[in-house]
Amino acid sequence: QQQVKQSPQSLIVQKGGISIINCAYENTAFDYFPWYQQFPGKGPALLIAIRPDVSEKKEGRFTISFNKSAKQFSLHIMDSQPGDSATYFCAAITSGTYKYIFGTGTRLKVLA
Amino acid sequence: EAQVTQNPRYLITVTGKKLTVTCSQNMNHEYMSWYRQDPGLGLRQIYYSMNVEVTDKGDVPEGYKVSRKEKRNFPLILESPSPNQTSLYFCASSWTVAAEAFFGQGTRLTVV
Numbered sequence: 001q002q003q004v005k006q007s008p009q010s011l012i013v014q015k016g017g018i019s020i021i022n023c024a025y026e027n028t029a030f031d032y033f034p035w036y037q038q039f040p041g042k043g044p045a046l047l048i049a050i051r052p053d054v055s056e057k058k059e060g061r062f063t064i065s066f067n068k069s070a071k072q073f074s075l076h077i078m079d080s081q082p083g084d085s086a087t088y089f090c091a092a093i094t095s096g097t098y099k100y101i102f103g104t105g106t107r108l109k110v111l112a
Numbered sequence: 113e114a115q116v117t118q119n120p121r122y123l124i125t126v127t128g129k130k131l132t133v134t135c136s137q138n139m140n141h142e143y144m145s146w147y148r149q150d151p152g153l154g155l156r157q158i159y160y161s162m163n164v165e166v167t168d169k170g171d172v173p174e175g176y177k178v179s180r181k182e183k184r185n186f187p188l189i190l191e192s193p194s195p196n197q198t199s200l201y202f203c204a205s206s207w208t209v210a211a212e213a214f215f216g217q218g219t220r221l222t223v224v
Contacts, residue, residue: 006154009152031210032209032210034212034213036213041217041218042217042218043116043202043204043215043216043217043218044155044202044213044215045215046212046213049212089154089155093209093210095208095209095210098143098160098162098168098209099157099160099170099171099209100145100147100157100160100170100209100213101157101171102147102154102155102156102157103154104152104153104154105154105155
């Protein structure tokens with residue numbers, strides 16, 4: 001019940017295309033859903049986050065779509081660029097338990 | 113500059129030899145946590161701390177110890193390392209659990 005299932009494991013997209021990464025969860029107590037971006041040799045860095053009272057959040061080319069009834073949330077990267085090539089992690093947090101649950105990661109490669 | 117500093121960045125050790133990985137943050141964050149990153153498994157939380165002298169187990173605490181005697185420091189201790197603890201370790205800090213987490217650069221540990 002504490003798991004977050006992330007897909008796909010890897011993704012190749014042409015420059016200018018849309019990258020979509022999906023995450024699903026079971027625990028309805030999760031109340032914070034961030035996405036992290038990690039470049040090789042670096043620690044993860046927060047990209048964008050959403051709370052369950054909002055169905056969509058957009059920051060530049062990055063959008064989180066949140067479907068509370070389906071217990072799913074996804075990251076959309078519009079106009080994907082080679083510089084977006086990185087590993088992306090979704091996560092889910094229950095504030096009351098202080099635990100951070102990450103997905104297994106998606107390695108994105110954007111072809112020039 | 114706001115940062116989380118881990119040391120060392122790379123460490124090769126032998127089975128059973130106690131080691132400590134240090135973590136320090138300069139943002140006065142209350143929440144700190146340790147993760148291990150393994151291929152195909154994503155980031156898994158080892159231990160977390162809600163504040164000074166308050167720590168609790170994450171999903172994979174076996175074989176690890178932590179302490180939080182000062183707000184800025186959160187060392188990870190491996191009393192008797194084993195080869196299955198070979199991994200990439202990250203320390204992170206944030207104001208609270210449901211807030212942007214700032215990650216260190218990582219410590220690549222090899223236990224032979």
